[in-house]
Amino acid sequence: MLAGERRGTPMTKFEEKSSSTNSSSSNNNNNNSNGKVPTFKTGTDALFEEEAHKFGQKEAQHRLAVRRKFVSPVAQPQQQAAPEPEVEARPEWLNDDESVEDFMEQEFTKIVGHDAIKHQLRQFHKKVQLDAIRASARTTAAKPDNRLYHMLFTGPPGTGKTTLAEVVGKVMTKMNLIQSAKVVQVQNALELVAGFAGQTPAKVDAKVEEARGGILFIDEAYSIVKSDKNDSFGREAIDTIMKHMDPPTCVFIFAGYEAQMAQFMQCNAGLARRVPYRYQFNPYSLPELMVILGKMCEAKGEEVAPDVLQQVAAMMHTIDPSVRSEQNAGLVANWLHHSMIERDSRVPFADAQRNPLLCCTLLVVDFERGLVKLRTAEQRAV
Secondary structure, eight states, rough: OOOTTTBBOOOOOOOOOHHHHHHHHHHHHHHHHOOOOOOOOOHHHHHHHHHHHHHHHHHHHHHHHHHHHHHHHSSSOOOOOOOOOOOOOOHHHSOOOHHHHHHOOOOHTSSSSSSHHHHHHHHHHHHHHHHHHHHHHHSSOOOOOOOOOOOEEOOOSSSSHHHHHHHHHHHHHHTSSSSSOEEEOOSSSTTTTTTSSTTHHHHHHHHHHHTTEEEEETTTTTGGGSSTTTOOOHHHHHHHHHHHHHHHHSSSEEEEEEHHHHTTTTSSSSTTTGOOOEEEOOOOOOHHHHHHHHHHHTTTTTTTTHHHHHHHHHHHTTOOOHHHHHHHHHHHHHHHHHHHHHHHHHHHHHHHHHHHGGGBOOOOHHHHHHHHHHHHHHHHHH
């Protein structure tokens, strides 16, 4: 009886092939004894034979082809690609061909009042252009001007100093004087001054680095240095700031009350000469405050009839002029806030559902009640 043949049962084709394979394997073993190098089956070969035995040779060949197509022979750990650095989108106002002059005038239409400051900024733009002409016309090796563009904004709160700083950033970017129009704000001196010796320079450096290539707007800058001559922390902050002013890491804009800022500029002998551009923000007039109120209502989607605004202007006259000149746009914003709350209390919810216009319309009674709330809040603050 042949090898692999079962008694009384003929061999299948696969068994004949298997028998032949076993015979070949036996011959290989004999060859190994003769000193020949043995051959070994790979895992793929063994799996193929197992599947051929179980499913048939044709199905086994199909499965082998699928594995070779979709399965990597050696699994390699995939390395994650390094994230690409985020590129800041170029703002639309830099993408067009609008001149600096036209851009400035367009931005100025958004700012209420401050005609003198607008004139100064026009002169600033002209001076920078003339500086460039002078530099190109010089035939001698004259020492170039040390061009510093640091600024001082003085005036009471609510007069638009922060808003104008943002406009200055855009204008200076279009003039290629700074790299970015970003304005980093410092609202409190504690953001720059530390409580322990040696820590203040690191805080100042970090904030300046944040504003690198743009503008660092320091509001109430006079609070950095106390009147006490022994205030070593504040003076340490000023010394670090001056290190970044010349050569400039960014453009510094110092803001605050006029009298206090005059003292601040004297806290260091070299500070005043490093701030060549100074702008005085005067309090808003009553008509200007009414224009600001109208812009605020429009921005919030509030409907106010013209006759209502006339009565609101009459109410504005009853507010202490010193309060108006001290708070300015902040006063208007707070009054509008209280008036909107009073309107929400007045309008029934069911009526607002039937007519949504009711919940975005302000009446005289809303401003009257809002003014009462505003005065009450001021008295409590005092």
